[in-house]
Amino acid sequence: MTPAGTPEFSVVIPVFNSQDIVRETIERTSSFFNARGWSHEIIVVNDGSRDRSWDVLAQAARDIPGVVAIDLLRNSGQHNANLCGFRASRGAWVVTMDDDLQNPPEEIAHLVEKAREGFDLVIGQFHSKQHAGYRRLGSRMVRTINQRIFGQEKDLVLSNFRLIRRDVVDRVCAYRGPFPYVPGLCLLYSGKRANTLVEHHPRRVGSSNYNWRRILTLLATILFNYSSFPLRVVAALGLATAGFSFLLGLFFLAEGLLHGTNVPGWTTLVVLLSFFNGVTMLMLGMLGEYVIRIINQLNMADPYFVRETIRHDA
Template sequence: MNVKPGISVVVPVFRSAATLALLHRRLVSALEEMAIHFEIIFVEDGATDTSWTAIQSLARDDDRVVGIRLSRNYGQHNALLCGIRAACYSSIVTMDDDLQHPPEEIYKLLEKLDEHCDVVYGTPEREQHNFWRDQASRITKIVLQGAMGAETARHASAFRIFRTRLRDSFCNFRGPFVSIDVLLTWGTTRFSHIAVRHEPRVVGVSNYNVRKLFNHAMNMVTGFSTIPLQLASMIGFGFTLLGLGILAYVLGRYLIEGVSVPGFAFLASIIAIFSGAQLFTIGIIGEYLARMHFRTMERPAYIVADTVMDATRRDENAVSNTSVDNM
C-alpha cells in the first residue's frame, strides 16, 4: 500500500451514532485548519445501534471518510488494528468516538511527533471518568508498563499518534488478542507523551468498565510477556524454602525437645497454603495454554463485513473482506 504525506485518523465506533456527526465536523475543522491531507477511518465494531447508517451517510457526503464494518464485536484494539492496516497516510492518529479526546488537540500530538519521536500519547491533563474507572485505568497502565518495558506506558492513552511505517513490524501478527500499545513496541523505543485536554463525555456512558479493563490488562500481560510465569516460578521457589524451613523446625523440635509438633490446625494450614500456591501457579500456566490453544485455532483478529468509501479511494486502498491475516 502506498503511503502519502498526511494524517489518517482511526476511530473505533461502538454504539456512538449520536456523536459521529459532531465528531466528524470537529475533526474536519481541526484538520483543515492544519492545512494537511487527511482521511477519517471509522471502524464500526459490531454495534447494535444505527452507527453504521451514520457512517455511510458521512462517507457519501465526504470522500475523505472511510467506513469499515466488522462482522461482530471484536474489541477496541482489534478494530484499531483493522483501521491502522487500512490507513494510507504517513501518520496515524487513534482516538475514541465519544469526543472526550478533542480533535482540536491533534496538532499538539503532531508537533511532538516531529521532535524525533515515533509514538506520542495524548495524556489527559485531568481524567473525566468516575473514581473506579480511573483506578482501573491506572492499574492497567502499570500492567502495561510491565508488558512494554517502557516508562512511557504510565502515560499511555487511546489518544495517540504514530508513524505509519511502524505497522510493518506487526504486519504478520496473528491471533485474537490484540494490544496496539504493545505491538508498537515491536517497531520502536522512541515513545513520548504530551498533556492534552480531556473533555466530559457528551452522550451516554463509557463502554469500558472495571471488568473489561481487568481483562484487557490480563490479555496484555499473558499475551505479550512472561512476567506471570516468572512470578509463578518465584512463588514456587519461595514456598519450597518455606517447606524446608517448616521441616527444619519439626525435626529440630523433635531432636531437641523429643516431641513432635502437635495440632491438626497446623497441618491443615500448611496444606492449605501449599495447595493455594499450586493452584495459583497452575492457573497462570493454564492462561498461557489457553492462548496457545486459541492461536492454534487461527482465529482472526477481525473480519470485515462491509466497507464504504469514495470509488477512487476504493481502487487505491481496497480493504479486504477477509481476516487480517489476508491483508
C-alpha cells in the same frame, strides 16, 4: 512527502454504541483537515455496536469524502478495532482518537506540531483528564506494567489520542497474535516518542464502556501475552512454599524425635494440606492460562472479522 494518491494523514476511530455523536465527530475531523488543506482519510470501525452506529457510519461514508466505514462481525475490543483500522489505512501518519469528542479533532494540530520535531510517536497528554477515579487507578496499574514490560519512560503518559508514523504502523500491522495491545506495540516498535499537551473534554453523550472488569481483562491480556512475569511470580511462590514446607517438616521431625508424636495433630495436618494443595492448584491454573493462550495463537488466524466496508469513492 507522500506518493501520489496517498493521503498524508489517516484517522482511525473505533466506534461502539455512539450513534448520537459519532457523525459530529467525523464531520469536525473532516473540517479540521479540509481547513488546513491536508489530504486525509477517516477510517471508522464499528466494533459490534448494539445501537444504530453502523447505519450512521455507513451514511457518513456515502456523504463525506475520504471516509471509510468498516463493520466488524462482532465486538472484538478497542485494540482489535484499532488494528483493523491500521491495516486499512494508507496515510504517512496515522491518528487514533475516540468516537465521543472527548479528544477534540482540533487538538490534532498539537500532535502534528510535535511530530515535526522528529518524533515517530506523539501521544496526547491531557491538561485534566475527565475520567472516573477507578479509571485513573486502572491507568496507574497499566502504566506500571507498561514500564516493566514495554520500556515505557517514567515521564511518558499514554492515551488513545496519538499520532504514529507510517513505519511504526506497518510494524504494528505485522502482529499476528489474537491479543493485540496497541499501546504496547507502539512502544515496542517506535524509536522516538514524546507527549504534547492537549485538551480533554467531558463525555457529552452516554457513559464510558470501561469498567473494572474490562480493566482487569486488559491487565491480564498484557501480563499473560507479553510477559512471563506471572509465571516467574508463581515459580518464586512455589519455591518459597517448598522451602517453608521443608523447614516445617524438619521442625515436626525434631519435635517427634524429642517429645514423641501426639495424635491430636489432625488439625495442623489438614490446614497444611489445604494450604499446599491450594498453592499447587494456583500454579496449575497459571500454567493452564498460558497453555490456553498458546493454543489460541496457533488456531486463530485473525482476532477480528470484517463484515462490510463502505468507501466514499466506491
